[in-house]
Amino acid sequence: MALFDSVLSNCVINNNVASNSTGGASIALGAALLDSSISENVAQEGMGGINVVFGGLISNCLISGNIAGGVSGAVGGVALMFGAEMNQCTIVSNRATTMAGGVLSLIMMLFPGEYGGGPTLRNCLIMDNDCGDGIGGGLVIYGHSYVHNCTIVRNHAETSAGFHATAGGSFYNTIAYGNGPGSNTMQKLEVYNIPMIVDHCCIDKLDVDDSVDISTVITNDPAFADVAVADFRLTAGSPCRDTGTNLPWMSGAVDLDGNPRILNHIVDRGAYEFVPEPGLLLAPLALALWWRRRGARP
Numbered sequence: 001m002a003l004f005d006s007v008l009s010n011c012v013i014n015n016n017v018a019s020n021s022t023g024g025a026s027i028a029l030g031a032a033l034l035d036s037s038i039s040e041n042v043a044q045e046g047m048g049g050i051n052v053v054f055g056g057l058i059s060n061c062l063i064s065g066n067i068a069g070g071v072s073g074a075v076g077g078v079a080l081m082f083g084a085e086m087n088q089c090t091i092v093s094n095r096a097t098t099m100a101g102g103v104l105s106l107i108m109m110l111f112p113g114e115y116g117g118g119p120t121l122r123n124c125l126i127m128d129n130d131c132g133d134g135i136g137g138g139l140v141i142y143g144h145s146y147v148h149n150c151t152i153v154r155n156h157a158e159t160s161a162g163f164h165a166t167a168g169g170s171f172y173n174t175i176a177y178g179n180g181p182g183s184n185t186m187q188k189l190e191v192y193n194i195p196m197i198v199d200h201c202c203i204d205k206l207d208v209d210d211s212v213d214i215s216t217v218i219t220n221d222p223a224f225a226d227v228a229v230a231d232f233r234l235t236a237g238s239p240c241r242d243t244g245t246n247l248p249w250m251s252g253a254v255d256l257d258g259n260p261r262i263l264n265h266i267v268d269r270g271a272y273e274f275v276p277e278p279g280l281l282l283a284p285l286a287l288a289l290w291w292r293r294r295g296a297r298p
Contacts, residue, residue: 153177
């Protein structure tokens with residue numbers, strides 16, 4: 001399926017097969033795919049799931065179980081190129097042969113102008129993708145891309161199981177934790193004299209040269225709710241709670257669950273904002289009322 005300069009929503013795109021192009025769908029020229037599922041598509045020598053280019057947008061979509069096979073199969077789940085954007089998406093259990101089991105984000109200088117900017121990923125969960133003996137189980141970046149408030153977990157590849165970024169990239173408030181196994185499971189940043197930003201992230205294994213400032217990066221266990229059942233929301237005691245850095249786009253934005261992106265003045269790291277249980281929210285109010293009835297002030 002190909003979509004140009006239009007909007008499509010609430011679709012199921014699955015069980016398609018392509019020989020050497022994209023198995024599922026191509027979204028381009030300002031088109032948008034919303035609230036949809038792209039699953040179980042296969043490209044025998046190409047991209048398995050969805051290709052989003054030239055200002056295309058996918059939002060609130062599930063991309064799962066897609067395969068890029070063959071000798072040159074790259075990009076199991078999603079390819080983002082030339083100003084493409086992906087928001088509030090779950091990319092899970094996709095597979096590629098050579099590169100980017102989950103997501104490829106690519107920019108080239110051949111297309112300056114309206115669609116010449118780097119792709120953007122926001123509030124996305126990239127989980128359980130596989131690239132076998134290749135590079136980048138979860139995410140591969142070539143050129144400058146923006147990765148904001150994503151959670152990258154349990155991906156597999158021989159090299160750079162979580163993510164691999166070359167010649168540019170801005171990572172903000174992103175968690176990359178528990179990816180592997182493989183002989184080289186480090187998250188790799190290759191600078192090549194192009195500035196890279198890794199700001200207020202939580203990354204357990206990071207390979208980067210001294211030119212990149214990682215002073216705000218933590219390596220602590222993010223204390224997910226329940227890894228065994230793939231619940232990668234934060235718990236009350238998580239070191240990623242209220243320790244991110246606020247960005248302009250967050251005003252009025254929501255997280256992967258649809259909750260406000262900032263709940264307690266400072267954004268959380270990762271795709272999910274921590275939401276206290278109702279009882280925790282009511283406790284201070286109940287205490288204040290109790291004191292008032294006693295004729296005292298807390």
